[in-house]
Amino acid sequence: MVTESIDGILPRETIEPASAEDVAATLASAAQRRVSVVIRGGGTKMGWGRTPASVGVLLSTKRLNALVAHEHADLTATVQAGARLDDVNRALARHGQWLPIESAFEESTIGGAIATNDSGPLRHRYGTPRDLLIGIRLALADGRLIKAGGNVVKNVAGYDIGKLISGSHGSLAAIVSATFKLLPLPGASATLMAKFQRTDALVDALAAIIGSQLEASAIEVRTGASEEKSGGAVFGRPYRLLLKFESTPGALDAHLQKARALLGDASCEVVSSQSESDFWREHTRAPWISSGMIVKLAWLPASLDTVLAHVDDLRASANDVELIGRAAIGSGLLRVDANSRIQRNIVERLRSRTDVFRHVVVLRADAQLKQQLDVWGPLGGAGALGSAVKHALDPVGILNAGRGPV
């Protein structure tokens, strides 16, 4: 998973600063020399973004990996950008708390999570990293270190620069450290896995679940996974709906029973303990360990039936098609393994259906495909406004040059 080149382009130098001041100095020096800087956390998403013309400095946050403070009684923690999510959560668990940010990759870091605002199935309940972020410290392209937000969960003093940085993909500033609100670890959890042979049955079951007053932590839809491939799947069948519940030990069973009752005659299975965590790890990693293009899609949740029909249609031109997504939010990953002409064609088709898909971003694609399309897609007014902010914060244009969304 670890890559030192970016789309095959080798950085001229790699720098691993050991302090916030060194990060700032690295940026200032690069700006002065007018060389581009790509920031690397765990190196798990280096292929995301456009292919850059060249890379001057690869700035690794590897050595900035400390858990600076865990104020457990205040439910907050401050962490350096290069700290791995898994390591952070292992430390927080000592006080029965966690930062509910997931990643498909073991090496993922705090900085990378914020820069990409990437999330997993638990987004249904806990939101994306930007929803948990309460303070941030940044190194700017001109070498200054600044902060925004603070250490308290409720705070509206000044601009929320942390939100601006969320999803900026390293194009505006380098994240040095961040403060998050935390949550208590749930007392108990279990997952109900349901299989449907028809999309309309899944859509009806989903409507019943989200129309009820059950409070799931994750509601996932999944079609065309590897299991079905070997068994000779017809279209995306079976279509799966996965419901994760977290609650108190005494209340968990009641949730599972209510949910089961709403799922009709679907075939269901409940997993808990280690098999549950193993299942979710596999689920989150599934698209990334198989080959092909990966596209992030956003749709209006009530149009799930249209989305599933669309995905099934894709199977006419590509054999290996998989969709994994947040059913109640309308957000998911589509993986398509086919030649680059077909892949490009699929992206163009998805982008032309603006009535169904609000955002279509290509996360993983081979170099050839990236030459043929803009991975970010049309950004509209946000593109112009984002560029104005980029120009203000990084006037020389060194940060993630030619690669980021702005």
Add this chain to the structure above:
Amino acid sequence: MIDDQLIGELRHRCGNDAVLTEPLELLTYECDGLPHLRQTPPLVVLPSSAEQVQDVVRLCHRHDVPFVARGHGSGLSGGAMPIPGGVVIGLARLNRVLDVDIPNRRVTVEPGVTNLEITRQVAPYGFYYAPDPSSQQVCSIGGNVAENSGGAHCLKYGFTVHHVLGVEVVLSNGDMMHLDSAIADAPGPDLVGLLIGSEGTLGIVTKVTVRILRRAEAVQTLLAAYDNIPSAGAAVSEIIAAGIIPAAVEIMDGVSLIAVEAAVHPNFPPAEAILIVELDGPVAEVREQFAQVEAICHRAGATTVEVAKTEEHRARIWKGRKGAFASMGRVTPNYYVQDGVVPRTKLPEVLDRIRKLEARCGLRIGNVFHAGDGNLHPLICYDEKIAGQADLAAAVGGEILQYCIEAGGSLTGEHGIGADKAEYMPKMFSDDDLDVMLTVRRAFDPKGLCNPGKVFPTPRLCGEVPGPYRAHPIEKAGLGERF
């Protein structure tokens, strides 16, 4: 500059009745919910549509006239206070609910729609809009977006920024665009996340799409009476330590209790501190955790624990809490409310310092606070007819903010910086921190026309003697000193 030509063009675009210039009409717009900061506007425009807002902003841009957007004027930091020589753009006429989309769990409204109206629209379907500032019956959603409003239930459900899916915004040059937020998976920097809470300094929002939530299956509320605040605070700490995140945790002190009892008669038991705890969620879970909370409240020394048995009872408890500010008139001619935040564990220490400050300054200080997230609302009582008291109250407020910053907290949890606290910003942020915010602001608004003079401290004028700020009355009175 505002001249007859600009006024004529505004009348032409928006209609005669939408352009106010008569002194008597302008009076209404002198201040927002923070009445001691006043400024008579030279001109108020009341557009009726997003396109008219765009026209007005374009004209202001062409004439280099600054402007301030105003919702329903319930803000508590002077964010909507008029700007000298600037236009007030009142958005009260943009009050249409544009789309109630239950299947997709979202509602799109114009900025003048009130916070509570969104819940009213979706309540018949079993949904609600989560952020619930105490002013929710009157405050506008546009104002909520400007201030990133929270409310009593934000401990569990978050603030406005956690619920806005997208906005339509008019920038200072009159460009209008739709922006999706990160919640709607917009790629790139979360510009909507930045806009929310920017207090009208980056643009004017003309449409807002918010997500709505399914009503919780169960809600349980209790009220615990204590004869001192630290005991109530200890109960809160134990609830959090037990891994329970209540929907709301509120504490009211003796002064505020006298006021609400006189004004809205919630019939609270006599106490020096009232703790309100609300849990919501699935029945089985709420039942289990509520029993734990009840036990914790007793253990912390509650003299009475009252569990709301009916919806009316629960409503009465919340009426007492949400009516606290408005009730202060029963105990004081005027009051000044502050909004500082401290890490929750620092509450006892900071409350103790406020108690000592109260004894020194001679003004009564009531306190109503969101105990779960450490957001204080000190209510500083004063009488504006007594010379110097208003200034003293403001200075006492500043002193309390100093305590909050020293405890590692913030100047404001939900009311915003506005005109009220701009001068305190350097206490929380370095020059570089503020400079970056201003840099971002210039990218949005190069001419600085959107609500200037708010949020950021006014730069010192040329020729002004550099050095510390002017002495506060509290310093002159020997009650406090500079840090």
